[in-house]
Amino acid sequence: MRNPFKFGTIVENEFFTDRTQELQYIVRVMESENHLILINPRRFGKTSLVVKAAKQMERPYLLLNLQNVITTQDLASKLLKEIFKLYTWEKIKHLMTHFRIVPTISTNPVTSGIDVSFQPTSDSNVLLEDAMALIEKVSTPERRLIVILDEFQEIMQIAKGLDKQLRTIMQMQQGLSYILLGSQESMMTEIFERKKSPFYHFGTLMHLNKIPYQDFLDYLNERFSPVIGEKSETVAKEILLLTNCHPYYTQQLASQVWELAKYEEIKDNLVNEAVVRITSNHDLDFERLWVKFNRMDKQVLQALCRGENPLQNRQLATSTIYSAIKRLMRMGYIIRTEKYEIEDPFLKRWINDKQL
Ligand SMILES: Nc1ncnc2c1ncn2[C@@H]1O[C@H](COP(=O)(O)OP(=O)(O)OP(=O)(O)O)[C@@H](O)[C@H]1O
Ligand SMILES: [Mg+2]
Secondary structure (H helix, E strand, O other): OOOOOOOOOOOOHHHOOOOHHHHHHHHHHHHOOOOEEEEOOOOOOHHHHHHHHHHHOOOOEEEEEHHHOOOHHHHHHHHHHHHHHHOOHHHHHHHHOOOOOOOEEEEOOOOOOEEEEOOOOOOHHHHHHHHHHHHHHHOOOOOOOEEEEEOHHHHHHHOOOHHHHHHHHHHHOOOOEEEEEEOOHHHHHHHHHOOOOOOOOOOEEEEOOOOOHHHHHHHHHHHHHHHHHHHHHHHHHHHHHHHOOOHHHHHHHHHHHHHHHHHOOOOOOHHHHHHHHHHHHOHHHHHHHHHHOOHHHHHHHHHHHOOOOHHHOOOOOHHHHHHHHHHHHHOOOEEEOOOEEEOOHHHHHHHHHHOO
């Protein structure tokens, strides 16, 4: 019997739970002429969700993570590479006659994938325009292409003015759908909500919540039953209390609990034992992290650990606390759901244990 929980990579099939309404919503947007912008904290399940939606629609999709893109030229060649994965050379070669700079295309014997390269001196704007034009050409009304650009906020780091250039091209394109994903909420909001931004109101904005409690409880319970038996539900509830239904951390903790129950036959304090193991595995990382926080950051994190609202601290100026919260949110250590909370329940536990 293999571990029924999975964390860290895209989840599909039996590892994916709930999100039925969100899936329906994405499908509706993709069937329309509109584009979708999905903004969320890290590891809420963005990529898994949109990949599932694309597969469900049986439409071709291209997924590119902009975190892995270094320059405009790199963006052009990575887009082409993805197109070559989706369509046969026979199908696209006649669509490439418009290319002003012909790329060198070769098969990589190691990865058996396709490599695309350009002369280093090529004008990168031309390369990008040509690649984007090809994207539009390969899409057909029967099989409309979905282009998923993950970690889209990185667009601002790749090259100056790239946002404007891309927007100019994208707004002229027809017959394909874009899904733009991002995990840095402040930057994504800046890109799509600031009036002067080229991407202002480019598409339908969507925020993903955590997975609903009851669904996650059933999901955990069902998978624990064969190894834990009648205590499954209690264990599942303990897990959700700690992770507050965060998709990634719930799966991580559930996975560890399952391992302990199955292979070490631990019966009592299962969840606590699992938390101790995970937290101690990260001890060094947390230590390194902690020393980097400034005094105000530490105070905010400690208040959150105690379950307090840091903004209610009367000894400190609200504006100072607020800017610390904003900074910690930008870096991803704090997320805002119904309230502010520490993103990582294991970091929270570590801070609590150290009583720093
Ligand atoms: N629908 C789901 N059901 C169960 N677990 C899920 C679901 N969606 C996500 N997860 C859990 O969260 C993890 C992260 O999912 P995914 O990589 O799709 O999120 P993401 O928001 O794209 O993350 P990142 O910010 O790292 O790009 C998965 O590996 C899985 O453990
Ligand atoms: Mg992702």
